[in-house]
Amino acid sequence: DICSISDSILNRFRIDILPRIQQNVKSLSVESASIECILGAGIYPNLTELKIFNFNREIVPRYFTDNSLFQHIDQQQITDLILISNENYIEQVLTKDTNNVYVTILDFFKNLNHLSILPSSVNDYPPLSLYCLPPMTFSSSILTELCINTNNFDDCLALLDGRLKQLTSLILQVNYIYKTSTSYNMDPLPNLECFSLTCYKSTEDYDSVVLPLLRRMSHLKELNLYIYISAGPTFIAGTHLDNEILIHMPRLHTFTFYIASKHGPVDPDVRISNLDILSTFTNVQYQQVACMVDYFDDWETICRVFSLPVKFHRLEEIGNNIPNIVFTSVTHLKLWDQDPFKYEFFIRLTQAFPFLKDLSIKNIQPPFWRSRERHLYENDWRSIVKYPYLVSLNITCAHIHYIEHFLNDTKTHLPRLTELKVKYVNLEIVTNNFTRGETRRNCAKIKQLIAEQFMVYPKDVHDYFPSLSL
Numbered sequence: 001d002i003c004s005i006s007d008s009i010l011n012r013f014r015i016d017i018l019p020r021i022q023q024n025v026k027s028l029s030v031e032s033a034s035i036e037c038i039l040g041a042g043i044y045p046n047l048t049e050l051k052i053f054n055f056n057r058e059i060v061p062r063y064f065t066d067n068s069l070f071q072h073i074d075q076q077q078i079t080d081l082i083l084i085s086n087e088n089y090i091e092q093v094l095t096k097d098t099n100n101v102y103v104t105i106l107d108f109f110k111n112l113n114h115l116s117i118l119p120s121s122v123n124d125y126p127p128l129s130l131y132c133l134p135p136m137t138f139s140s141s142i143l144t145e146l147c148i149n150t151n152n153f154d155d156c157l158a159l160l161d162g163r164l165k166q167l168t169s170l171i172l173q174v175n176y177i178y179k180t181s182t183s184y185n186m187d188p189l190p191n192l193e194c195f196s197l198t199c200y201k202s203t204e205d206y207d208s209v210v211l212p213l214l215r216r217m218s219h220l221k222e223l224n225l226y227i228y229i230s231a232g233p234t235f236i237a238g239t240h241l242d243n244e245i246l247i248h249m250p251r252l253h254t255f256t257f258y259i260a261s262k263h264g265p266v267d268p269d270v271r272i273s274n275l276d277i278l279s280t281f282t283n284v285q286y287q288q289v290a291c292m293v294d295y296f297d298d299w300e301t302i303c304r305v306f307s308l309p310v311k312f313h314r315l316e317e318i319g320n321n322i323p324n325i326v327f328t329s330v331t332h333l334k335l336w337d338q339d340p341f342k343y344e345f346f347i348r349l350t351q352a353f354p355f356l357k358d359l360s361i362k363n364i365q366p367p368f369w370r371s372r373e374r375h376l377y378e379n380d381w382r383s384i385v386k387y388p389y390l391v392s393l394n395i396t397c398a399h400i401h402y403i404e405h406f407l408n409d410t411k412t413h414l415p416r417l418t419e420l421k422v423k424y425v426n427l428e429i430v431t432n433n434f435t436r437g438e439t440r441r442n443c444a445k446i447k448q449l450i451a452e453q454f455m456v457y458p459k460d461v462h463d464y465f466p467s468l469s470l
Contacts, residue, residue: 085125196224238281
């Protein structure tokens with residue numbers, strides 16, 4: 001996480017250091033609150049790459065205009081722009097953000113070859129949405145690399161309809177994938193060499209919209225695919241990837257994927273195992289592949305196949321069936337299972353996901369709910385479970401047992417937790433009306449407390465959560 005530096009350090013850097021090195025600076029990384037100070041301290045004739053942390057929409061009209069501080073820095077010399085956003089995704093402002101932020105950026109930095117807009121460590125920023133906008137909105141004849149979030153799959157098709165003619169690398173996170181009646185140019189994409197598509201929400205239109213797009217990319221060298229397919233006829237396995245995707249990409253040398261496929265009901269007489277799925281990955285191009293097959297009674301099955309090592313940052317609907325793999329890249333995790341999570345599961349969780357920053361739990365089943373197991377409840381916790389990097393925890397849809405597990409500092413250690421989403425009534429019970437000592441320490445650094453509905457918290461809540469934002 002990037003924070004503003006002190007005025008004394010900033011002034012020393014601006015007065016003593018920048019004037020001496022300004023001629024040699026080719027790349028500059030700056031926090032948004034320091035933009036004016038840093039960019040105004042020099043001429044930077046060789047500056048071509050600019051990276052801005054804690055970027056937000058207010059920066060655009062203030063600095064990305066002809067009358068801004070870029071007057072003494074030729075904005076046309078900037079060819080690489082990387083923006084790390086600290087804004088949250090608010091659906092109501094999508095079109096406004098596209099015109100006022102994304103289009104303005106391309107218009108102002110006329111010689112951009114590379115544009116990346118990345119989310120902060122926890123929250124996604126407002127995505128690009130080209131819905132109902134003119135055909136050449138957000139266009140460039142020289143942009144070759146683009147990394148951005150978009151609202152839906154139509155935005156992806158629009159970006160590849162010819163408005164970005166020189167694009168060789170496109171990295172997208174898409175909120176929704178569904179088929180619409182809008183038509184786009186579907187010509188082959190001979191310039192595209194790298195394509196990454198990530199969509200965390202499930203789609204029923206993989207066959208009708210995703211596969212036709214991938215088959216246009218015959219010159220692709222690198223493909224990254226994260227997708228969750230629902231209502232498909234079969235699980236996605238190696239033979240499908242060979243016959244439906246890879247056969248159309250003869251130049252491909254890197255294929256990174258995480259593909260979940262869900263369908264039901266399940267025939268109880270047919271049980272497909274992990275080994276059954278893995279046996280279909282015979283192509284040497286796959287290198288290492290892992291699989292997780294979860295059966296939920298007779299009504300649903302989820303099969304996940306993924307390349308190793310896992311390079312994606314977020315996994316969803318993960319249950320008790322955690323493989324013996326360390327997911328070092330995963331920082332965002334959503335847990336769900338019809339069976340309860342017990343102590344040993346959370347031990348395995350911290351071992352499998354050592355760098356978690358954002359954790360969400362959906363499970364209404366408490367451990368030891370069977371009468372013959374209830375005597376095990378108090379003896380279940382044998383050591384403290386530690387989450388050294390966790391900053392956001394969502395236990396709104398979890399049984400009160402899990403709230404007790406995470407907030408009780410004799411069971412769990414949360415040294416960096418700053419955001420908590422929970423049902424207020426359950427929080428009252430677990431903290432004994434905000435008086436209990438065992439749950440106080442894990443609440444000490446929480447700045448955002450989000451209950452199921454907006455409310456003004458009473459004084460005892462603020463006393464119990466001393467870091468809570470007013």
